[in-house]
Amino acid sequence: MIRNLKEVKDNNFDITRSAEEVRNLSFNDHVCLGCGICESTCPVEAITLNAIAVDARHRISNDVYFSGHEKIAQNFKEDFDVQRISIDESKCVLCGMCSGLCPVDALVLTIDGTPIKEIEAYPHYNAFSDIDDDECIYCKRCEIACPRDAIVIERVLPDRADLVTGEIQVDDDECIYCGVCQELCPAEAIVVDQETGKESIVIDKDACVYCLVCKKACPTNAIKAVCRSCSYGEYDLDPAKAVVKGNSVIDSELCVFCGWCEGVCPTDAAKHKKPFEGSIEIDDEKCQACGACVDICGCNALAFPVSSGPGSRMEHVIANNDYCVKCKACAKACPNGAITVKRTEIDHTPISSTTWKEALDAIKD
Amino acid sequence: MPKHIASGLKYLAAVKLKDAGKSHQEIADELDVDRSTISHYLNGRNLSWNSIDVARTIIELCPPDFLKMAEAIFDEPEQSRKIVNICRERDFEVIIEDSCIGCGLCVNACTMRAIKLESLKAHADSIQCCGCELCSDDCPTNSIKILEIEYD
Numbered sequence: 001m002i003r004n005l006k007e008v009k010d011n012n013f014d015i016t017r018s019a020e021e022v023r024n025l026s027f028n029d030h031v032c033l034g035c036g037i038c039e040s041t042c043p044v045e046a047i048t049l050n051a052i053a054v055d056a057r058h059r060i061s062n063d064v065y066f067s068g069h070e071k072i073a074q075n076f077k078e079d080f081d082v083q084r085i086s087i088d089e090s091k092c093v094l095c096g097m098c099s100g101l102c103p104v105d106a107l108v109l110t111i112d113g114t115p116i117k118e119i120e121a122y123p124h125y126n127a128f129s130d131i132d133d134d135e136c137i138y139c140k141r142c143e144i145a146c147p148r149d150a151i152v153i154e155r156v157l158p159d160r161a162d163l164v165t166g167e168i169q170v171d172d173d174e175c176i177y178c179g180v181c182q183e184l185c186p187a188e189a190i191v192v193d194q195e196t197g198k199e200s201i202v203i204d205k206d207a208c209v210y211c212l213v214c215k216k217a218c219p220t221n222a223i224k225a226v227c228r229s230c231s232y233g234e235y236d237l238d239p240a241k242a243v244v245k246g247n248s249v250i251d252s253e254l255c256v257f258c259g260w261c262e263g264v265c266p267t268d269a270a271k272h273k274k275p276f277e278g279s280i281e282i283d284d285e286k287c288q289a290c291g292a293c294v295d296i297c298g299c300n301a302l303a304f305p306v307s308s309g310p311g312s313r314m315e316h317v318i319a320n321n322d323y324c325v326k327c328k329a330c331a332k333a334c335p336n337g338a339i340t341v342k343r344t345e346i347d348h349t350p351i352s353s354t355t356w357k358e359a360l361d362a363i364k365d
Numbered sequence: 366m367p368k369h370i371a372s373g374l375k376y377l378a379a380v381k382l383k384d385a386g387k388s389h390q391e392i393a394d395e396l397d398v399d400r401s402t403i404s405h406y407l408n409g410r411n412l413s414w415n416s417i418d419v420a421r422t423i424i425e426l427c428p429p430d431f432l433k434m435a436e437a438i439f440d441e442p443e444q445s446r447k448i449v450n451i452c453r454e455r456d457f458e459v460i461i462e463d464s465c466i467g468c469g470l471c472v473n474a475c476t477m478r479a480i481k482l483e484s485l486k487a488h489a490d491s492i493q494c495c496g497c498e499l500c501s502d503d504c505p506t507n508s509i510k511i512l513e514i515e516y517d
Contacts, residue, residue, distance in 0.1 A: 019473035093505045095468030353485035354463035
């Protein structure tokens with residue numbers, strides 16, 4: 001029998017079988033949601049989901065102590081850093097079921113270098129996220145909201161000189177180099193040297209916004225300045241030059257299709273579709289507000305309500321169904337069984353294999 | 366010595382092919398031996414009966430042992446595959462059940478190259494099967510059944 005080779009680097013690993021075709025399964029720890037679908041799906045029971053609740057707490061709150069977290073904190077160790085899952089390479093047959101059912105790209109099986117995502121015979125989730133550059137105004141709201149830091153918005157701002165123009169000059173005979181203008185200037189465009197014998201004043205015209213504060217405050221009326229738009233209106237300012245340009249990139253490896261980008265987008269630029277649909281419910285009676293679910297959630301779909309005042313206690317966590325991808329990592333992490341996640345719909349490409357179909361049906365409620 | 370046994374196996378293969386109605390030239394091409402050697406074989410010349418006896422014993426071994434012996438003697442997968450396929454005295458039917466997960470271990474295990482993956486399921490060409498069951502030994506889901514065909 002052909003043996004599997006395992007190569008471990010940090011918390012990631014590769015399992016390879018080289019025969020007539022080369023099969024390689026790679027695990028990317030930083031992408032893993034900790035949902036455990038792979039563990040329950042593996043037909044040869046080679047996968048174990050590790051104690052990620054503890055790990056997530058460690059990663060997030062290295063120096064922070066939350067009160068009321070004894071259940072987690074008792075297991076907390078300074079050097080706790082494990083792979084979110086383990087795979088026994090002697091059991092793994094590299095069938096790729098874990099990879100095919102992984103809702104993110106944490107487990108990727110490649111056959112002769114091609115990921116099964118790109119092989120038609122394998123099922124794929126119909127999920128996507130996209131930012132339409134035609135609609136995007138590069139406000140960066142999605143970049144900030146993205147729970148996985150998967151979005152990068154690069155924007156090119158218009159030239160300030162194209163938005164505001166004017167004229168400004170200092171009458172050297174009148175100027176007493178008092179420095180009032182420098183202290184007042186909101187754009188920090190004026191530098192005054194007050195040293196006796198070396199007096200000078202310099203105005204940076206690229207920085208000046210022609211607000212005229214310096215002119216109004218000058219005790220000797222040494223500054224002559226006009227704002228172009230105040231004097232002549234904005235008719236000759238070219239609106240095309242005032243446009244913010246840029247581009248947006250979604251890291252497809254990190255994206256979990258949670259929909260935060262679409263949720264916060266002020267235009268219709270961000271769009272997404274989740275692989276699973278369903279519901280998430282918190283049993284308020286059972287929730288002890290330990291926060292394990294908040295730490296583990298890859299979608300920022302769980303949060304504690306904002307405190308209503310000093311001394312008020314957070315009673316229980318609240319879930320936002322809109323941004324939940326129904327991965328169930330929280331339900332697995334919850335020490336009190338307070339979270340019920342239901343996966344009622346799974347959107348995937350058609351598949352002819354009976355076992356694969358059964359495996360996909362098995363993760364549905 | 367292995368060389369002699371190899372000749373013995375080739376002789377037996379040549380006889381089988383002749384029984385199947387092939388010409389000397391066709392047999393020579395099939396076994397990658399020159400035509401005059403085949404003619405010698407088939408006219409009962411030049412081989413020691415000892416080698417043929419050993420070869421016959423090998424063919425009668427259980428299928429995985431026959432396969433392993435052939436691989437050891439020929440040391441060339443294409444050649445041993447051919448000899449096993451011609452000389453084996455039993456036929457098999459391979460059934461791959463729906464529990465197959467498409468892991469491809471059987472494809473790797475099958476020396477006869479009788480198994481291919483298609484749409485995440487293994488498909489076997491029973492005509493190529495030598496009955497060694499190496500594939501079903503490796504199958505993680507026990508999805509391969511190999512049945513021997515009985516003729517009467």
